[in-house]
Amino acid sequence: MIALERVSAGYGAAPVLRDVSCTLPKGQLISLVGPNGSGKSTLLRVLAGILAPGAGRVVLEDTPLRELKPNMIARRIAFLAQERDTPDLTVAQLVLHGRFPHLQYPRRYGPLDLAIARAAMERMGLEAHGHCPLAKLSGGMRQKARIAMALAQDSDYILLDEPTTYLDIGHQLALMNLLRELAVSGKGILAVLHDLPLAFSTSDQVLLLHEGSLVGKAAPDALCASGMVRDVFGVDLIPSAEGRYHYRY
């Protein structure tokens, strides 16, 4: 389990996150939702050890994160940030780099790493695109390649910042199914999502951030019934009989 204990964090004098406490257990798919600028990406960076909290602490299975070396954290926690620039790599090179935290100097990818990377590409349906430069792929295919890299990292936890960006609705649902499978296989998954019906329909728990504070953390039905979604977003979510959620404006 990763635990945030009264964490405040940010990039300047004013913290973006304020006194946030929550846990990410293994075996669950948790969605993180909130308006733009509410601190979702910052929360993920803190959980991944990329950003040190100004106050409070992050604990990974009883060990404070700050006591772990970066490669030790990366072996346990995979973090996919939002894509800003397209790396000058092929799909296979990108996916193979998911094995980087598992290597010691001089870092050479061995047969096991190649096999794991190949399996990750096959799982994402990318086996025919291994030699393709990322710059020549569509946004959706690049996103799949990045997720394959996170799979190759073979970590206990996967943090994803807006993983459904660039994906059409069919691929969004396929991705959420994959994340569900990963959670069932024992991994802890935390995904920042903007699509509230998708988040509420597919997650075990939903975390709701508003202006840097965690204002809700509960199962989708309980959070939906609490009225917090309307308070924060100004819309209602309506559950259907099949356990799906829809907007009511």
Add this chain to the structure above:
Amino acid sequence: MKNSRRSSGRLLLLGGLFLLASCLLSLALGSSRIPLSQILRILTGGEGEGADALIFRHVRLPRTLGCLVCGAALSVSGAVIQGVLANRLAAPGIIGVNAGAALAVTLCAAAGFSSLWAPLWAFAGAFAAVLTLALGARAWGASRGTVLLMGVALNSLLNALSDTVITFRPELAALRHDFKVGDLAALRPATLLPAGLLAAVALLILFTLYNELDLLNLGEEGARALGMDTLRVRLMFLFLAALLAGCAVSLAGLLSFVGLIVPHTVRRLKGRSPGSFLPLCALFGAGFLTLCDTLARTLFSPYELPAGILMAYLGVPFFLFLLVRTKGGHARDRA
């Protein structure tokens, strides 16, 4: 992945043959032509103290070795700096790294230190310059384009400082001239061994760090998410790149564009396989500079054109071509 390895193997063979041909031309051609058969005899100890043997040992061989060291060092230094700064237009001769080395060597000469120390002074100057640029860019959150502009400004400032030193110490003007044009004719054999050894060590270390260099492609956050201590790794790369640039500058002065032309050419030859990228840069860089130097001293015989001038004639059009190609293309503006 197998195809990529096969393609890299072919490119390494091509680079090796190009280097060998350039070396043989450099050793054979000049004001006095030395046939290849005689070169072989001299190399195997069969030719004693004839005029050709003396020219070979005291002129051609040191100059060719100097070309190899400078070409390999500058092209690998360029490839590394481009990777660390995430800007393909960043080359040691453009962003002030070579100018920092030249300023340090000028100060070294002005202070009366032996030229044997020149490689270390040049390294210190190059490292100070690239560190200033990298830390400044980090502190101000500069974009890739801004980093390049900062580098160009730094380059101008450092060159102005060198010229200021020369203004007050006019007896060093000849040294400054040699530095500015980048001339292998001014190579001092005494500095070849220390500079060559330092460059060889830096190259060997860098050849083992190809996955780290490749990971910087993912950006700061992406590399850190995969467990890389990016600050430490970037500093290490800049240290080694500055060491290479310093060695080259201490031997041949300001040879612009080698660090720009060669990494780009290697990429265009599809040599983007991480493991072979830097060795290919070294092979093609060494061969290219050796060939340019041979052309520069033979094309207009009996006059010798400094290699740096010929490189500029080739490099400026290539640089402009790259500027046009990368206009608005962020994805391509990566190392």
